[in-house]
Amino acid sequence: MNHSATEANRQSNTVNTAGLEQWLTKLRGNPLVPLLVAGAAVIAIIIALLMWAGSPEYRVLYSNLSEADGGRIIAELDRQQIPYQFSTGGQNLLVPSDQVHSLRLRLAEQGLPQGSNVGFSLMDNQAFGISQFAEQVNFQRALEGELSSSIESLGPVASARVHLAMAKPSVFIRDSKPAKASVVLNLHPGRALGEGQVNAIIHMISSSVPELITENVTLVDQHGNLLSRPQGMTSDLDGTQLSYIEEVERSYQQRIERILAPILGAQNVRAQVAAQLDFSSREETSERYGPNQAPNQAAVRSAQHSASYTDGEGLIQGIPGALSNVPPGVAPSPIELQPNAEADDAEPVEPRQPPSQQNIDNVINYEVDRNIAHIQYRRGQIKRLSVAVVVNYREQLDENGVLSREPLSDTELDHISRLVRQAMGYSDTRGDQLEVVNSPFIELDSSELEQPWWESALVHQLLLPLGRYLLVGLAALLLYFLIVRPLLRRYTNAARTTPEQPRLHVQVGDDDSGTESELTPGDTYEKVQQRRRKAHTHEQHVKRLQEMAKDDPRMVAMIIRSWMDKNE
Numbered sequence: 001m002n003h004s005a006t007e008a009n010r011q012s013n014t015v016n017t018a019g020l021e022q023w024l025t026k027l028r029g030n031p032l033v034p035l036l037v038a039g040a041a042v043i044a045i046i047i048a049l050l051m052w053a054g055s056p057e058y059r060v061l062y063s064n065l066s067e068a069d070g071g072r073i074i075a076e077l078d079r080q081q082i083p084y085q086f087s088t089g090g091q092n093l094l095v096p097s098d099q100v101h102s103l104r105l106r107l108a109e110q111g112l113p114q115g116s117n118v119g120f121s122l123m124d125n126q127a128f129g130i131s132q133f134a135e136q137v138n139f140q141r142a143l144e145g146e147l148s149s150s151i152e153s154l155g156p157v158a159s160a161r162v163h164l165a166m167a168k169p170s171v172f173i174r175d176s177k178p179a180k181a182s183v184v185l186n187l188h189p190g191r192a193l194g195e196g197q198v199n200a201i202i203h204m205i206s207s208s209v210p211e212l213i214t215e216n217v218t219l220v221d222q223h224g225n226l227l228s229r230p231q232g233m234t235s236d237l238d239g240t241q242l243s244y245i246e247e248v249e250r251s252y253q254q255r256i257e258r259i260l261a262p263i264l265g266a267q268n269v270r271a272q273v274a275a276q277l278d279f280s281s282r283e284e285t286s287e288r289y290g291p292n293q294a295p296n297q298a299a300v301r302s303a304q305h306s307a308s309y310t311d312g313e314g315l316i317q318g319i320p321g322a323l324s325n326v327p328p329g330v331a332p333s334p335i336e337l338q339p340n341a342e343a344d345d346a347e348p349v350e351p352r353q354p355p356s357q358q359n360i361d362n363v364i365n366y367e368v369d370r371n372i373a374h375i376q377y378r379r380g381q382i383k384r385l386s387v388a389v390v391v392n393y394r395e396q397l398d399e400n401g402v403l404s405r406e407p408l409s410d411t412e413l414d415h416i417s418r419l420v421r422q423a424m425g426y427s428d429t430r431g432d433q434l435e436v437v438n439s440p441f442i443e444l445d446s447s448e449l450e451q452p453w454w455e456s457a458l459v460h461q462l463l464l465p466l467g468r469y470l471l472v473g474l475a476a477l478l479l480y481f482l483i484v485r486p487l488l489r490r491y492t493n494a495a496r497t498t499p500e501q502p503r504l505h506v507q508v509g510d511d512d513s514g515t516e517s518e519l520t521p522g523d524t525y526e527k528v529q530q531r532r533r534k535a536h537t538h539e540q541h542v543k544r545l546q547e548m549a550k551d552d553p554r555m556v557a558m559i560i561r562s563w564m565d566k567n568e
Helices: 002-029 032-054 069-079 097-109 122-124 134-154 195-208 239-264 412-425 456-497 525-551 553-567
Strands: 060-064 092-096 159-163 179-189 217-221 269-278 281-288 302-310 357-366 370-378 383-390 394-399 405-406 433-438 503-509 517-518
Touching: 060 069, 060 097, 069 092, 069 097, 092 097, 122 134, 134 159, 134 195, 179 195, 195 217, 195 239, 195 433, 239 269, 239 383, 383 405, 383 412, 412 433, 525 553
Parallel strands: 179 217, 383 433
Antiparallel strands: 060 092, 159 179, 269 383, 281 370, 302 357, 394 405, 503 517
């Protein structure tokens, strides 16, 4: 029984295979099948091209997302049924360009992306009884995360990572260690940080960390370039000072051009200013002593007067004692007589008085004339200005009405020079220089300055979608002429001989019998064409005989008579 069942299955498989081969043979023989397959393929290609042409342009929504934030954002995009793509490498998340800004606002409302930087929120979930070391580590991590978030808020910075080495105080100064910081910046493509921005980041970090000075902050970008200035390396001017110099020069330039524009025209004057500024910080203290002045003009600081008088009568004299305390009066001493004279004839003599004596001492101290000046010079003072002004020729109409260009007179140039001197604050002490030149300007063709229309960004935006649709149309035409049209023509020619069409009676054979044969369903396309060629040849022979009969009927009659004689 098993052998009979196997034989039956083999026969059924043979029958099925034969039926499949017969069905495939019929499909191959039917010219409609290739046409349908080619038409379906062409339609599918055209639809795919139309979808490609109508697909939106994708732009970056977020870049350098963490895995957690990327998963949350993709889940939200799937929930809102918004298409998205990943760039090469999966670093950027792309969405349709017309939805970038609205998606960012909607995701920001939900707090996405949350960011991978931890902040002081880390201190909210500390375990009870945590050690001081773990608490210090958490504080350092929180501070690093907050600084990273602050740096990432800057425009050119895509992401930042901050490493802090906290200060270690000690009772011994030589054992204490200062705080240090290292920052790695990942900048957006095509963006760069200026020197002023680098200094701003350094000062922000040094102001946020205790005992951290700016010299101990190091900044490095994603390419390994050192952005901060190494310790000990100084330059003459930093970015802030260069910006200030440019601002001063631009201010003077605008002053000069504004004062000359109403006289000469805004397009007929050009000015350039070179300013030399002093950024050194200086302090000066001076003490000066003036010469002695006249007594009636000088200020008296102190004065001391002392007087001493000596006189014979009015003063107490003698040896200290009882006699010295006797009030002045007649002297009790006897009258002295002249020597060698008699007592009766002698005259009394007055006692001699000692001479009077007077001593006066005056000491006057005058204030010393002293001047003390402490001067602190302001940084950024102008040391010197160099100004160059170019004035265009004046356009005038001559007697014939032709526009000509003539130079300015010396008087006009002198007036312009004086105006420029006043506008720039000219100073001979500083050594300022001014040069005014009158020269014709080169006229530029306005058509050369205009941007060609094919380089306009608006034209590019319009032509890009249009070019896609034109490419789709061109591909459709090529598919039609190369694939569909030949198959359609072949199907049309074959359809004329199908059994559904009315039967055609075709005369076949080269003999004169002119037998006719009907087309049968089994006849192939090649057989029909062969019969048609034979019928066409017979018709040509008949036409040639008819023409010969018209041209020479006697010869035709003789040929027919000879045929009749042979038949008899």
